[in-house]
Amino acid sequence: MSLMVAPILQVTAPRLVRLEEVGKTFANGTVALTGVDMDVRRGEFLSLLGPSGCGKSTILRLLAGLTGPTHGWINWSEQEHELGFVFQEPTLMPWTSVFSNVWLPLRLKGQSRAVAKPAVMEALEKVGLAGFANAYPRELSGGMKMRVSIARALVTRPALLLMDEPFAALDEITRNKLNDDLVALKCELGATVVFVTHSVYESVYLSDRIVVMAPRPGRIVAEIEIEAPLPRAEDFRLEPLYVERCRETSAALHRAMSHEATL
Amino acid sequence: MTRREIQRYALPAFALIAALVGWELVVRVNQIEPVILPAPSLVLKTLIGDWTVLFRSLLVTLTITLQALIAATIGGALLALVFARFRWIEEAFFPFAVIMQVTPVISIAPLLLVYLSSGGAVLVCSFLVAFFPILSNTALGLSSVDHNLLDLFQMYRASRGRQLLWLRLPSALPYFLGGLRIGGGLALIGAIVAEIAAGSAGQGSGLAFRIIESGSRLNIPRMFAALVLISLTGIFIYLVLSALSYLLLHRWHDSARRRET
Numbered sequence A: 001m002s003l004m005v006a007p008i009l010q011v012t013a014p015r016l017v018r019l020e021e022v023g024k025t026f027a028n029g030t031v032a033l034t035g036v037d038m039d040v041r042r043g044e045f046l047s048l049l050g051p052s053g054c055g056k057s058t059i060l061r062l063l064a065g066l067t068g069p070t071h072g073w074i075n076w077s078e079q080e081h082e083l084g085f086v087f088q089e090p091t092l093m094p095w096t097s098v099f100s101n102v103w104l105p106l107r108l109k110g111q112s113r114a115v116a117k118p119a120v121m122e123a124l125e126k127v128g129l130a131g132f133a134n135a136y137p138r139e140l141s142g143g144m145k146m147r148v149s150i151a152r153a154l155v156t157r158p159a160l161l162l163m164d165e166p167f168a169a170l171d172e173i174t175r176n177k178l179n180d181d182l183v184a185l186k187c188e189l190g191a192t193v194v195f196v197t198h199s200v201y202e203s204v205y206l207s208d209r210i211v212v213m214a215p216r217p218g219r220i221v222a223e224i225e226i227e228a229p230l231p232r233a234e235d236f237r238l239e240p241l242y243v244e245r246c247r248e249t250s251a252a253l254h255r256a257m258s259h260e261a262t263l
Numbered sequence B: 001m002t003r004r005e006i007q008r009y010a011l012p013a014f015a016l017i018a019a020l021v022g023w024e025l026v027v028r029v030n031q032i033e034p035v036i037l038p039a040p041s042l043v044l045k046t047l048i049g050d051w052t053v054l055f056r057s058l059l060v061t062l063t064i065t066l067q068a069l070i071a072a073t074i075g076g077a078l079l080a081l082v083f084a085r086f087r088w089i090e091e092a093f094f095p096f097a098v099i100m101q102v103t104p105v106i107s108i109a110p111l112l113l114v115y116l117s118s119g120g121a122v123l124v125c126s127f128l129v130a131f132f133p134i135l136s137n138t139a140l141g142l143s144s145v146d147h148n149l150l151d152l153f154q155m156y157r158a159s160r161g162r163q164l165l166w167l168r169l170p171s172a173l174p175y176f177l178g179g180l181r182i183g184g185g186l187a188l189i190g191a192i193v194a195e196i197a198a199g200s201a202g203q204g205s206g207l208a209f210r211i212i213e214s215g216s217r218l219n220i221p222r223m224f225a226a227l228v229l230i231s232l233t234g235i236f237i238y239l240v241l242s243a244l245s246y247l248l249l250h251r252w253h254d255s256a257r258r259r260e261t
Ligand SMILES: Nc1ncnc2c1ncn2[C@@H]1O[C@H](COP(=O)(O)OP(=O)(O)OP(=O)(O)O)[C@@H](O)[C@H]1O
Pocket: A026, A027, A028, A030, A031, A032, A051, A052, A053, A054, A055, A056, A057, A058, A059, A088, A218
């Protein structure tokens, strides 16, 4: 593997979006984010890591345009980009089937059921739920619902995929499999992924770069690059680079948490 | 039959029959005059004997109730949609809603009789009581859409119309059906109350009118027979609306599903 080439490619990768001095204060006075300076590079896998309440979901919502910053700017280097969003909760429409839930983004683009069907079934296959197309969300387990939600985000083959702790409800084996599937898919689509997680190991295994955040008020405290190309094989977890980055990330996270204790 | 089924169906049926038999026995053993308390058997006999008169009254009551309920359903749902779209209209409407809801129908009925024919007054009265639960439940349903789903629709740039059709309406459906079930029961009450208020002055020939008429003629068995028909009408409306609710919700909504145990 050409481990040496990848970092150079990433450093020169063009910027997709830049957050400058971004702050978000909610109407009730909660300062969710303050002074966030961050780039998302085109085609990278970026993880947001940090303790509960540090503003990870808020950053995703800002990137998706679901809310605006109260300070600072968000500058996109391209106007139109297909978005996929996986919410922290499955967020399915309970009144309709798994198929229709995944079909929704395409339906909103005007695709009929017949036209959308191959794409919907392909997305469901990717998350291992092709057999459940006609089930209703009520009839699925928590992890299965989450996978439907992932299929829905993938069905439009988005250029930017925003995922909020998508695998938190899954067992380790399914989780590892979906981790590999996600990276494979990202490489296939050439997509940019911003991925929120609580797991140090998951973030190091998956990411080109990790942004570590601290809470109250939410801010960035560290950025860690993982200089190994994607996709990575399972034995990446045994490499010294992986171990070293896990240690580093873990230490940064500990510092982020202790910040909280002193505030 | 499982123990559960016995409890669900056989037990209530048995209790009802036992009560009727007890009633019959009390009347026969004590030789109570029919003017005071008619036995169930006599009530049944009256029901069959006076069927032509009673059935005509039943049709009148049922027609008025259903007309009022349909009008209330359409009116309530449409107004709820207007409220969801224009918040200021909802706020302007608020005092009227409070006044209409806290004022007992029976007190408006005589007033309605001043302005309207007795048939019209009964219809309006029935409409008014059924209208509010449907309106307020539907309005609540339309505004309790999952915020994340709203975000999702916004992110995919769904038009207002599609958001309404594919998101708000299905979300509001269980609330609307709950309102409809309450409204169905109230529509009957409204119709009966208005007709009683109209009293002998009305040309009305609904079931409530029969009750008053029979009362003044001391025809107590017929009074009971009319009462039985009113109860059955109420049960019929409830069952139809429950069935509708079950049909529309059983695949997805907790209210219409048996809890897994
Ligand atoms: N709609 C809101 N109104 C007020 N405060 C909010 C709102 N949403 C989030 N917050 C606050 O903003 C802060 C950041 O929230 P956010 O959901 O981004 O955290 P998070 O990092 O995603 O946490 P978790 O890991 O628990 O999901 C929290 O302190 C939270 O209380």
